[in-house]
């Protein structure tokens with residue numbers, strides 16, 4: 139399936155394979171992991187975040203004066219989509235105790251726990267339940283369950299991977315509740331991969347000092363997310379609103395967050411909902427295509443929660459760091475930017491250059507690994523080009539079969555096998571071409587251990603929240619944080635809802651935000667939240683005389 | 693993205709559009725000017741939102757695929773199936789047992805299977821759908837869970853089934869029953885949960901949290917790395 143132009147390089151990969159397998163069998167890292175100085179050097183020179191134009195100062199709001207990722211700063215300096223004068227806030231359309239915005243696994247956990255703690259719960263989401271990054275996670279979820287591992291080892295990995303910027307109490311909650319989170323998921327009926335003696339299969343992951351990556355084949359996120367969705371649907375007391383995108387938070391006269399305005403994507407109606415507590419669980423921002431990168435994220439990952447929370451006065455943390463996953467697909471072109479799970483490397487897959495040579499420890503923390511790939515393909519010129527003009531380096535997947543036995547890929551990586559087979563590549567016998575792709579929002583809404591944002595009444599959990607992972611999340615710790623902090627958010631939001639009665643509702647903060655943005659001279663056609671990205675081509679756009687805004691629907 | 697130098701014709705709900713050769717159905721629809729709000733989700737083959745039925749030129753067969761994973765061909769006729777009508781029965785997983793009885797109670801229509809294999813033929817994941825339905829009828833929850841594991845719930849099987857079974861819902865129940873009742877217990881996991889609850893790691897975590905930046909860094913870079 140690979141064109142002739144790429145075959146010569148593949149032969150070199152094949153030629154070095156036996157030698158590399160020998161190395162892997164030795165049990166030691168196939169390439170020496172980097173020192174702190176080496177890591178810093180490759181990040182400084184090659185990670186997209188460290189380039190001059192990657193960040194700029196945001197000019198208004200809770201983080202005014204801080205340098206944030208340019209696309210994020212741009213988004214925070216836009217006008218609101220809603221016109222506050224359109225709504226009668228004295229008569230909200232819905233009333234609830236806890237409003238959960240976003241139906242990925244974080245939102246599901248929050249909704250379940252809030253309901254279990256006696257709250258009336260409404261779960262509103264943009265597309266359908268589970269159309270979310272949560273459903274897409276392939277590789278795994280971390281929990282220290284092996285005898286030679288512990289929450290202490292896990293903690294060290296989390297904070298080292300995060301460049302020691304993690305909020306220590308959040309990192310500690312994450313690792314300490316990990317085993318319990320897994321046990322809870324198993325009771326809900328999630329099937330994890332197990333060894334013959336019943337212990338959970340654990341593989342190494344990028345930046346882990348012990349094999350700690352638990353999995354459900356390479357459908358780990360789906361296994362978790364669909365089980366939680368089924369559980370949500372088994373509780374009719376939880377009101378579910380699908381195709382209902384939150385487009386602004388509502389506050390009350392005391393300055394608390396007290397609900398949201400929802401926009402129904404199919405009927406284009408707006409609804410107001412009053413809530414005693416609101417949990418933001420809207421996930422990440424891959425569809426901002428930071429620095430023009432392709433993304434692994436789902437269609438609705440447009441950072442809506444960030445900008446709504448920001449307008450409501452919530453402080454953001456570490457929104458200057460972006461996670462590029464080292465292994466996004468480069469070939470064939472139909473799957474450009476799609477994820478090739480880290481589990482491929484966890485099971486022994488090796489990154490090699492055009493000459494078939496190893497050049498980096500396969501499981502460095504993600505930012506370091508990604509930067510090394512970029513160095514190899516650009517500065518060192520050891521990349522492989524595709525007919526469509528993209529460049530990548532090889533991930534040698536046939537090694538996995540050799541190290542784990544024939545059939546290992548079909549058994550443990552069926553999604554990957556299928557993904558490439560659909561487009562004519564057999565990863566059991568051929569390597570795959572990869573390059574970093576935009577993957578994850580490391581920072582987010584600042585929270586404490588009770589998932590409280592800096593604005594009363596607003597909670598956050600999941601990818602939209604910041605602080606747990608510092609400036610670089612390790613694989614498997616996101617799926618974990620959804621469960622740990624999703625459950626916490628539900629519990630604490632329900633408790634808060636029990637004590638809070640919203641005062642008079644208001645969208646005054648939106649008018650104020652618009653005024654501040656207006657003072658900056660921002661163009662009128664820039665609004666947010668984006669709700670969905672705009673992939674309509676220019677050719678069509680020119681004939682759509684009803685489009686008024688840039689980079690978003692309608 | 694696909695190259696734009698060569699175009700092919702596809703028929704979307706009967707209407708012809710010229711789209712780039714080599715694009716997936718999803719990117720072709722967007723090229724044609726549709727702003728998708730249904731029949732789209734993760735765009736990467738994991739969420740099952742974009743199930744699509746199509747016929748290719750010169751072929752009478754109706755095929756199923758995911759719009760984000762299927763490449764257009766010249767003369768293709770297609771319709772997206774964003775949802776297959778099926779209510780989800782409500783049940784309490786704690787009140788069931790992992791056997792045929794549970795299936796009978798919650799999804800009695802499973803037992804109407806006529807073993808025609810239409811479901812298996814349409815499945816975009818190439819799952820042996822009919823085989824797991826047969827397992828469900830036998831009460832073999834473990835096999836049903838195993839065979840159906842990679843299901844994305846696009847719903848195409850349920851749409852084509854002459855016996856009107858909602859296979860993907862029944863499979864979800866089977867997997868939950870397996871995970872809840874049949875999966876082997878993991879003693880290590882349980883011991884670890886207990887140890888944490890007892891506070892076994894508190895002192896060490898307190899110590900790490902108390903280290904200054906340099907000491908913590910040193911501890912991190914000095915830690916032993918085990919890959920096996």
Ligand SMILES: Cc1cc2nc3c(=O)[nH]c(=O)nc-3n(C[C@H](O)[C@H](O)[C@H](O)COP(=O)(O)OP(=O)(O)OC[C@H]3O[C@@H](n4cnc5c(N)ncnc54)[C@H](O)[C@@H]3O)c2cc1C
Nearest residue numbers: 240242244264270271272275277278384421600601614617
């Ligand atoms: C391809 C892929 C593979 C991954 N693999 C792994 C892995 O192996 N291990 C790991 O730990 N992590 C992995 N991750 C990361 C992890 O899966 C995500 O970070 C995590 O699922 C985010 O969960 P969430 O619930 O916070 O957000 P999501 O799951 O993205 O859910 C957010 C929900 O909010 C909705 N929403 C968004 N905006 C609005 C709005 N304005 N109004 C209403 N609803 C809204 C969305 O539609 C969506 O339903 C992966 C991510 C991707 C994309």
